[in-house]
Amino acid sequence: MLQRETDVAIIGGGPAGLAAAVEARNHGCDVLIIERDDSLGGILQQCIHPGFGLHEFDDELAGPEYAQRYIDVVENGGIDVLTNTMVLEITPTKDLYAISENGVINIISKSIVLAMGCRERTRGAIKIPGYRPTGVYTAGLAQRFVNIEGFMPGTEFVILGSGDIGMIMARRLTWEGATVHGVVEIQPYPSGLIRNKVQCLDDYNIPLYLSHTVVRVHGKDRVTGITISKVDENWKMIPGTEKFINCDTLLLSVGLIPENEITKKAGAALSRTNGPVVNQFLSTTINGIFACGNVLQVHDLVDNVAVEAKKAGKLAALYSKGVQVPTSMEKQIVRVSPGNGVGYVIPNVINLDVKEEFIEKAGSMRFSLRVRKPMQDIYIKMRSGQKELYKKFHRYVRPSEMIIFKIKESIKDFLEGLDIDTPIEVYVEPKNKQPGKRERD
Amino acid sequence: MLHDFAIIGAGVTGTAIARELSKYRLNVVVIEKLSDVATETSKANSGIVHAGYAAPEDSLKAEMNVLGNPLFDDICKELYIPFERVGSFVVGVAGDNFDFLEKELQNGLERGIPGIEIIKDVNLIKKMEPRITDDVEMVLHAPSAGIISPFGLAIALAESATINGVEFHYNSPVQNIEDMGNFYIIDCPTRSFQARHIVNAAGLFADEISRMAGDFSFTISPRKGEYLLLDKMEGFINHVLFPVPTKKSKGILVSPTIDGNIFLGPNAKDQESKIDNSTTIYGLEEVVQGGRKIVPSIPLKETITNFAGLRAVSDTNDFIIRASDNKPRLFHAAGIQSPGLSSCLAIAKRIIEIIKEGGVSLELKDNFYRSREKPIVFKELNWTERDQLIKEDPAFGNIVCRCETITEGEIVQSITRPNGARTVDGIKFRTRAGMGRCQGGFCTPKVIKILSRELDLEEDEIVKREARTKYFYGHTKDFRRHKDATA
Ligand SMILES: Cc1cc2nc3c(=O)[nH]c(=O)nc-3n(C[C@H](O)[C@H](O)[C@H](O)COP(=O)(O)OP(=O)(O)OC[C@H]3O[C@@H](n4cnc5c(N)ncnc54)[C@H](O)[C@@H]3O)c2cc1C
Ligand SMILES: Cc1cc2nc3c(=O)[nH]c(=O)nc-3n(C[C@H](O)[C@H](O)[C@H](O)COP(=O)(O)OP(=O)(O)OC[C@H]3O[C@@H](n4cnc5c(N)ncnc54)[C@H](O)[C@@H]3O)c2cc1C
Numbered sequence: 011m012l013q014r015e016t017d018v019a020i021i022g023g024g025p026a027g028l029a030a031a032v033e034a035r036n037h038g039c040d041v042l043i044i045e046r047d048d049s050l051g052g053i054l055q056q057c058i059h060p061g062f063g064l065h066e067f068d069d070e071l072a073g074p075e076y077a078q079r080y081i082d083v084v085e086n087g088g089i090d091v092l093t094n095t096m097v098l099e100i101t102p103t104k105d106l107y108a109i110s111e112n113g114v115i116n117i118i119s120k121s122i123v124l125a126m127g128c129r130e131r132t133r134g135a136i137k138i139p140g141y142r143p144t145g146v147y148t149a150g151l152a153q154r155f156v157n158i159e160g161f162m163p164g165t166e167f168v169i170l171g172s173g174d175i176g177m178i179m180a181r182r183l184t185w186e187g188a189t190v191h192g193v194v195e196i197q198p199y200p201s202g203l204i205r206n207k208v209q210c211l212d213d214y215n216i217p218l219y220l221s222h223t224v225v226r227v228h229g230k231d232r233v234t235g236i237t238i239s240k241v242d243e244n245w246k247m248i249p250g251t252e253k254f255i256n257c258d259t260l261l262l263s264v265g266l267i268p269e270n271e272i273t274k275k276a277g278a279a280l281s282r283t284n285g286p287v288v289n290q291f292l293s294t295t296i297n298g299i300f301a302c303g304n305v306l307q308v309h310d311l312v313d314n315v316a317v318e319a320k321k322a323g324k325l326a327a328l329y330s331k332g333v334q335v336p337t338s339m340e341k342q343i344v345r346v347s348p349g350n351g352v353g354y355v356i357p358n359v360i361n362l363d364v365k366e367e368f369i370e371k372a373g374s375m376r377f378s379l380r381v382r383k384p385m386q387d388i389y390i391k392m393r394s395g396q397k398e399l400y401k402k403f404h405r406y407v408r409p410s411e412m413i414i415f416k417i418k419e420s421i422k423d424f425l426e427g428l429d430i431d432t433p434i435e436v437y438v439e440p441k442n443k444q445p446g447k448r449e450r451d
Numbered sequence: 452m453l454h455d456f457a458i459i460g461a462g463v464t465g466t467a468i469a470r471e472l473s474k475y476r477l478n479v480v481v482i483e484k485l486s487d488v489a490t491e492t493s494k495a496n497s498g499i500v501h502a503g504y505a506a507p508e509d510s511l512k513a514e515m516n517v518l519g520n521p522l523f524d525d526i527c528k529e530l531y532i533p534f535e536r537v538g539s540f541v542v543g544v545a546g547d548n549f550d551f552l553e554k555e556l557q558n559g560l561e562r563g564i565p566g567i568e569i570i571k572d573v574n575l576i577k578k579m580e581p582r583i584t585d586d587v588e589m590v591l592h593a594p595s596a597g598i599i600s601p602f603g604l605a606i607a608l609a610e611s612a613t614i615n616g617v618e619f620h621y622n623s624p625v626q627n628i629e630d631m632g633n634f635y636i637i638d639c640p641t642r643s644f645q646a647r648h649i650v651n652a653a654g655l656f657a658d659e660i661s662r663m664a665g666d667f668s669f670t671i672s673p674r675k676g677e678y679l680l681l682d683k684m685e686g687f688i689n690h691v692l693f694p695v696p697t698k699k700s701k702g703i704l705v706s707p708t709i710d711g712n713i714f715l716g717p718n719a720k721d722q723e724s725k726i727d728n729s730t731t732i733y734g735l736e737e738v739v740q741g742g743r744k745i746v747p748s749i750p751l752k753e754t755i756t757n758f759a760g761l762r763a764v765s766d767t768n769d770f771i772i773r774a775s776d777n778k779p780r781l782f783h784a785a786g787i788q789s790p791g792l793s794s795c796l797a798i799a800k801r802i803i804e805i806i807k808e809g810g811v812s813l814e815l816k817d818n819f820y821r822s823r824e825k826p827i828v829f830k831e832l833n834w835t836e837r838d839q840l841i842k843e844d845p846a847f848g849n850i851v852c853r854c855e856t857i858t859e860g861e862i863v864q865s866i867t868r869p870n871g872a873r874t875v876d877g878i879k880f881r882t883r884a885g886m887g888r889c890q891g892g893f894c895t896p897k898v899i900k901i902l903s904r905e906l907d908l909e910e911d912e913i914v915k916r917e918a919r920t921k922y923f924y925g926h927t928k929d930f931r932r933h934k935d936a937t938a
Contacts, residue, residue, distance in 0.1 A: 046850065109848045110841075112845070114841065129893065130892055132888070132889055139729065140729045141728070141729045142756075142758060143920065144921065151892050154896055156927055162924040162926070162927055230728075231920045
């Protein structure tokens with residue numbers, strides 16, 4: 011069995027892993043990226059549409075181009091990379107076990123960055139009744155078939171779920187000469203970015219059926235059609251509104267979920283995003299294990315992945331150099347809970363007993379969240395008990411767009427203002443609401 | 452070529468009979484309509500080897516179940532089939548008919564079912580099964596009930612039969628049977644077979660096979676059962692949990708599978724169609740309601756798929772295991788509804804007895820291979836063993852299915868073994884690649900590639916199951932060109 015030692019081991023060579031690696035290397039650490047695919051770049055390799063790197067590089071790049079900019083830096087920067095190598099386990103003592111065609115590799119590192127990305131939710135998770143024929147694929151799998159393998163997985167499509175991959179695939183398939191009969195979304199609003207709705211559906215006259223869902227898959231061998239139905243606010247189908255659509259393929263774009271197999275095996279606690287619980291230093295509940303990118307929370311913009319990943323890379327580097335970075339398990343922590351209208355907030359907890367010199371090093375105090383439904387004219391607020399910590403007006407907020415904010419005051423003052431027994435709450439408040447009267451959803 | 456025996460149908464019944472017949476100096480062929488073994492009822496059931504107290508008195512079902520259950524230990528050891536006697540509970544809650552449990556206990560005792568007992572100590576019940584409903588008052592405990600993968604069983608039996616000389620033909624629906632006096636001609640669309648004897652193990656369609664041969668003595672009607680399958684939750688529940696049946700329904704059970712998943716189901720609904728194995732909104736809802744009754748905390752958000760199976764119910768409501776009354780050299784193993792899986796090994800033995808009674812002389816081979824090569828399961832090895840294995844064959848260092856940790860080596864093995872996989876589902880049922888929580892989202896393209904390489908087929912010729920289940924409509928570039936030409 012091969013053994014390797016490194017300061018920082020990074021699991022996953024997508025944008026998160028790459029950005030974290032570069033940052034850790036810049037802090038003087040030996041870095042090893044372990045990637046199970048045969049090349050770096052992660053999910054970006056199959057996103058051949060433009061729209062990446064608007065912030066980071068001030069340029070509108072296709073996925074692989076964006077990835078290449080980072081890969082170049084990695085390759086010229088003395089960062090070790092193992093491709094075709096899959097991490098199967100992190101033991102509770104932080105030993106990594108990976109396999110490749112050369113055998114098992116046991117990697118001993120001072121710190122670990124989890125950057126394994128996410129996977130697509132599937133049909134089972136949403137329980138569509140009917141047959142189980144060929145022709146039901148996740149949108150990402152169809153994307154892989156078309157963009158990488160060069161095969162057409164169908165000719166007449168319906169897409170369930172208006173996630174970004176689904177909408178992007180609607181356009182791609184239309185370009186390829188297929189017919190997309192519609193995108194069916196159970197919510198009364200699209201779940202992906204508005205930009206994608208306009209550019210991928212509206213521009214090609216692809217109907218978007220809001221407040222609809224697929225209630226049956228037809229065809230025993232190959233999909234021969236689907237039945238959709240309108241749903242009420244509780245997502246219950248409204249009898250009498252069923253409509254049959256002829257198609258040979260149903261794509262599912264019903265959401266993404268962090269890849270958490272090895273996170274779980276390592277014994278890290280998981281949060282409601284299904285990613286690991288982290289504190290403001292992106293440290294999981296295990297000493298020396300950090301997380302960033304889609305493995306932590308599903309991002310809509312790769313630039314945000316990069317920012318988050320750099321932070322994780324830097325803190326992992328500091329940890330490897332002997333700095334005691336507090337984990338999200340330590341005693342002096344206060345919970346950050348999602349309140350009214352908010353789906354989740356990262357970090358999940360905040361450590362209070364942070365040494366002053368470390369505060370400087372750790373960088374800004376950054377929160378990211380998603381709202382539960384589209385809203386207009388609202389404040390995003392954060393409070394600790396009655397004390398308001400943050401407030402910002404938003405004209406529009408949507409679940410498809412991650413909201414990020416930073417604490418502007420000094421972090422030291424911010425931390426000193428927190429009380430260990432009072433959880434922090436991040437919530438939405440309508441602009442015209444009387445203070446004190448908050449609506450629950 | 453004239454075969455001694457043709458077995459029609461390769462479910463658990465047909466494969467068990469094939470293996471039993473392969474012990475004798477005979478020339479045996481198995482003719483299967485679909486693309487693989489266990490692709491009809493035998494792939495969509497509860498996977499329970501029942502203890503045997505429940506089937507009605509004086510029925511063949513009861514007899515075969517009681518005889519069949521103890522046969523699993525040896526065969527599963529010989530053929531490396533995962534099987535576990537986890538035991539079953541019939542869960543009595545307030546308001547249930549407790550006399551029923553007492554009656555089932557009596558049945559069990561009379562039939563000599565080992566260890567069967569009623570437990571009334573609620574603390575003990577809770578200790579054995581912590582997530583059972585708080586309303587539980589007593590359970591009927593049958594420790595000899597077991598769980599098994601029904602397709603794993605059929606695949607192993609078929610492999611063993613193949614090693615011992617049985618031929619399997621897939622994608623061969625029998626359409627016509629002609630009695631030639633001392634042999635039959637069995638017609639399928641692309642070829643015919645000749646066989647002296649026929650064993651009819653055609654499940655839902657056994658009545659049609661029987662009629663083709665000129666025996667109109669029984670009919671089979673389908674009864675659907677729907678399921679929800681949940682992700683792996685090791686230790687979430689420990690036993691097979693049945694409710695007490697009511698007049699209306701036999702009840703929905705909650706059970707672990709041999710692979711560590713949890714399932715809920717089945718309901719029971721008679722229908723006309725023998726084809727329709729689709730799930731329905733109402734059926735799945737019934738399953739959810741029923742499952743919650745015995746395990747209220749069942750986490751439905753862990754659902755990874757749903758499916759349905761059709762029970763082949765004969766007009767006598769019992770198994771039909773006999774020689775045909777009016778046709779010579781025709782033997783039926785028909786109407787094999789539940790507990791058919793539990794009974795299949797005993798049914799196979801019974802068929803042999805009936806064949807012998809019919810005056811056919813069967814001679815045992817001296818070189819019958821009991822065992823098969825142990826399948827390599829990468830996940831079950833330790834790190835040193837894994838390293839060793841990859842050094843011997845680098846294909847074991849390539850993970851194809853990440854949910855179930857299945858390597859390329861295992862996929863290749865499942866193709867190259869005797870009676871190996873020819874389809875994506877064939878690989879799925881042999882290795883579990885694609886059975887995990889992402890349901891093939893990640894591994895399907897890789898599996899298609901490996902199949903095309905190993906079988907020397909183009910990627911767009913690879914199918915999920917039968918010919919009509921192709922994945923692709925050609926290359927993207929050809930597709931665009933075709934579209935442009937027709938536009
Ligand atoms: C379809 C789609 C469209 C998008 N469109 C845009 C857009 O237009 N503009 C934009 O800015 N952003 C876009 N994004 C968002 C952004 O690009 C992604 O969120 C980002 O790629 C996430 O990066 P990641 O590194 O966390 O994950 P990934 O890119 O998924 O990388 C994870 C890597 O880890 C590897 N890995 C996983 N497990 C293991 C293991 N056990 N061992 C070794 N390696 C492992 C994987 O192979 C993979 O390479 C899009 C996202 C998606 C899904
Ligand atoms: C919902 C449900 C739950 C069950 N649970 C259990 C349980 O927990 N325990 C238990 O013991 N039993 C259970 N059973 C019963 C068990 O599944 C069956 O008894 C068993 O699978 C029957 O196997 P078989 O080989 O007879 O039939 P099948 O598996 O149906 O095999 C028959 C084969 O014949 C083939 N065939 C049909 N027509 C033709 C033709 N014309 N030409 C060629 N081939 C043909 C079919 O394709 C099929 O492969 C359950 C059944 C159902 C439906």
